Amino acid sequence: MKPSPHRHTPATIDLSAIRYNLITVRDHLAAHGKFPEFWPAVKANAYGHGVVKVAKAIEDLVGGYCVSNLDEAIELREAGIGKEILILSGIVPDNVDYALKLNITLTAPSLEWLKLIVSTGREVAGLKLHLKFDSGMGRLGARTVEETNAMIDLMDECGMEFNGIFTHFATADEVSQEIFDRQVSRFNNVLSKIIRRPKYVHSTNSAAALWHDNQVQDIERLGAGLYGFDPSNGSLKLPYELKPAFSLKSEIYHCKEVEAGETIGYGATFVADGPTFIGTVPIGYADGWTRDMQGFSVLVDGKFCEIVGRVAMDQMMIKLDKIYPIGTPVTLIGQDGDNVITVDNIAKWRQTINYEILCLLSDRIYRKYLD
Numbered sequence: 513m514k515p516s517p518h519r520h521t522p523a524t525i526d527l528s529a530i531r532y533n534l535i536t537v538r539d540h541l542a543a544h545g546k547f548p549e550f551w552p553a554v555k556a557n558a559y560g561h562g563v564v565k566v567a568k569a570i571e572d573l574v575g576g577y578c579v580s581n582l583d584e585a586i587e588l589r590e591a592g593i594g595k596e597i598l599i600l601s602g603i604v605p606d607n608v609d610y611a612l613k614l615n616i617t618l619t620a621p622s623l624e625w626l627k628l629i630v631s632t633g634r635e636v637a638g639l640k641l642h643l644k645f646d647s648g649m650g651r652l653g654a655r656t657v658e659e660t661n662a663m664i665d666l667m668d669e670c671g672m673e674f675n676g677i678f679t680h681f682a683t684a685d686e687v688s689q690e691i692f693d694r695q696v697s698r699f700n701n702v703l704s705k706i707i708r709r710p711k712y713v714h715s716t717n718s719a720a721a722l723w724h725d726n727q728v729q730d731i732e733r734l735g736a737g738l739y740g741f742d743p744s745n746g747s748l749k750l751p752y753e754l755k756p757a758f759s760l761k762s763e764i765y766h767c768k769e770v771e772a773g774e775t776i777g778y779g780a781t782f783v784a785d786g787p788t789f790i791g792t793v794p795i796g797y798a799d800g801w802t803r804d805m806q807g808f809s810v811l812v813d814g815k816f817c818e819i820v821g822r823v824a825m826d827q828m829m830i831k832l833d834k835i836y837p838i839g840t841p842v843t844l845i846g847q848d849g850d851n852v853i854t855v856d857n858i859a860k861w862r863q864t865i866n867y868e869i870l871c872l873l874s875d876r877i878y879r880k881y882l883d
């Protein structure tokens with residue numbers, strides 16, 4: 513889907529907030545004696561913030577980037593990004609040629625996968641790999657010391673580069689420590705038994721950097737924290753302030769007064785109980801502004817206004833305190849006057865996590881950038 517810059521429903525991404533967040537996390541880790549390379553997670557279009565702009569804005573501060581699949585890695589290379597790129601998921605074995613050609617580091621998720629890429633008969637010498645160890649996330653990775661060492665042996669045999677080993681925490685954003693500690697001890701156990709330590713050992717996402725900074729090793733895979741939102745969704749208190757980089761605005765482009773008994777939107781789910789001012793706003797579920805936003809609020813003139821009637825594909829209606837002219841700003845995410853709507857507020861309303869809200873905002877929403 514093409515972005516729609518001519519529709520006045522832009523997201524604004526504050527690149528200076530993104531830099532601020534990275535520097536803030538870096539300085540707090542440094543104050544605790546940790547000096548990792550930062551390889552921020554810019555997968556899923558940098559969590560909806562726009563991958564190329566974000567990657568370029570922080571290029572001088574990072575050692576590399578983490579992405580989710582080969583196409584995301586290629587997008588960065590085509591944009592002229594020369595830093596390291598690690599693909600966090602396993603890729604289809606047939607596509608390893610790209611990794612070699614474009615100097616992209618792959619995750620080796622199992623011995624089976626490694627054997628498969630060797631068996632394709634393709635060139636694998638020089639291929640850079642980070643071995644994934646599954647310490648308890650249950651998603652990808654070798655699960656035993658034996659498998660891990662067999663993978664390292666196979667890499668050595670075939671001239672592949674064993675460049676890193678990593679694991680991923682399932683509960684770094686939770687109050688309870690038990691599973692986190694079990695994962696740490698399993699990872700430490702495998703590290704103490706591997707035949708050779710690679711250049712990079714890493715395990716920490718944003719939550720681990722924020723609340724378990726003693727675990728930070730050679731690389732910090734900062735995601736949520738880079739964009740300034742709380743990876744715990746409010747269940748833990750942020751140890752220091754981060755700046756949300758994403759805001760979303762629109763405009764009233766139609767406004768009217770309706771009489772008692774008039775209905776609004778598909779299904780006629782809203783019935784005016786007296787004379788009511790209604791504004792129409794150009795955003796809908798095709799933008800990722802989903803139908804369950806009905807009943808939530810937006811800000812107009814600094815005041816909360818309820819979304820009434822069903823959210824349609826491209827438009828929705830809001831209840832106003834008076835008639836407003838065409839072009840009146842509507843804040844969907846961000847500050848207006850004394851009030852603010854955060855991604856966390858929306859996540860709570862939709863009974864999900866802030867990550868999902870941002871990732872689901874579609875490409876149709878035009879992204880503007882503040883430096």
Ligand SMILES: *Cc1c(COP(=O)(O)O)cnc(C)c1O
Pocket residue numbers: 553555600680716717718719733734735736737743
């Ligand atoms: C997405 C991801 C990260 C970043 O996670 P945040 O919670 O956004 O910091 C780090 N590591 C892996 C393996 C990931 O998939």
